[in-house]
Amino acid sequence: MINIKNIRKSFEDMEAVKNVSLHINKGSIYGLLGSNGAGKTTLLKILAGIYRQDSGEVQIDNQSVFENVQIKQKIIFLPDTLFFFSQYTIKQMADYYRSLFPSWNEERYQRLGEVFPIDQNKKVHRLSKGMQRQVAFWLTLSTMPEVLILDEPLDGLDAVMRQKVKNLLVQDVAEREMTVLISSHNLREVEDICDHVGILHHGEIMIERDLDDLKSDIHKIQVAFKAGETPAGFLQDLDVLYQESRGSVLLCIVRGKEEDVKDKVQSFHPVLFDILPLTLEEIFIYEMGDVGYAIESIMV
DSSP states (O other): OEEEEEEEEEETTEEEEEEEEEEEOTTOEEEEEEOTTSSHHHHHHHHTTSSOOSEEEEEETTEEOTTOHHHHTTEEEEOSSOOOOTTOBHHHHHHHHHHHOTTOOHHHHHHHHHHSOOOTTSBGGGSOHHHHHHHHHHHHHHTOOSEEEEESTTTTOOHHHHHHHHHHHHHHHHHHOOEEEEEOSOHHHHHTTOSEEEEEETTEEEEEEEHHHHHHTEEEEEEEOGGGOOOTTTTTTSEEEEEEEETTEEEEEEESOHHHHHHHHHTTOOSEEEEEOOOHHHHHHHHHHHTTOOOOOOOO
16 A cells, blocks of 8 residues: 655755655554654655655555645645644635545535534634644545544544544544554554554664564563572573662563563562563653663653
8 A cells, every 4th residue: 555665855964764664554554653853754744745755665556656646635644733724714624625635525524523513614723723633634534535644643632532533543444444644752542543553763764563563572571589689690581671670679671472581581480470561652662762762760
């Protein structure tokens, strides 16, 4: 569906995207993660055809994206900073989208008016940030896009509306095989819906994995031994991303297969051993720490 191969993009003397390759399957929800300034927004804008890459290929359905009107009619890019025409009402913005996208679905637009109960005659620029975000999703989902690119999509929405939007996204992926690419700093939010993640750092892809596979290869463990001392050689064969002692208990983030980790730990006969669940946010923090991105202790 989406193929990005060896793309680069520079702005003056700064290389924002460095030799990035990605493949995103049709009908999937892909989470693009990364530190501030990692190049996420630049990559999204290249995929949306707003920027042209300096080198490499960007294709959707085996067609180049940049200046390809036919492909762009299938794509919606919802940026972090929303744009609406000055003085336009919701109804006028809907008329604009209706004229721009052949896939516009009037019936769905009217149905979504019940999900986003905002007066269509109100001028969008006079609405709150959260209500403008609702309008953006209202218009976007009415176009029935094949590819939806979202940059910080839930920013400004309250908890109830966030859940409604996530439900709508999952529904479109399940029913229409819409493909979604999400970049967000709120990893707890996107963890619920993403099935694949990529971590971008300094313009380069560090990790690209199925979310379930990623979680199966990194674990939080807590162990304690007799006399409160960690045996010599205990950490030697473990791929430790982070460790912290709390009294006699040692807490570690380790990478590896769960059974291998269990066998290694139990061979030292601990008096306490637990494998604790990790969130996507924790995985991201410790993977970033492994490449030198400074972290503080956030063990909970």
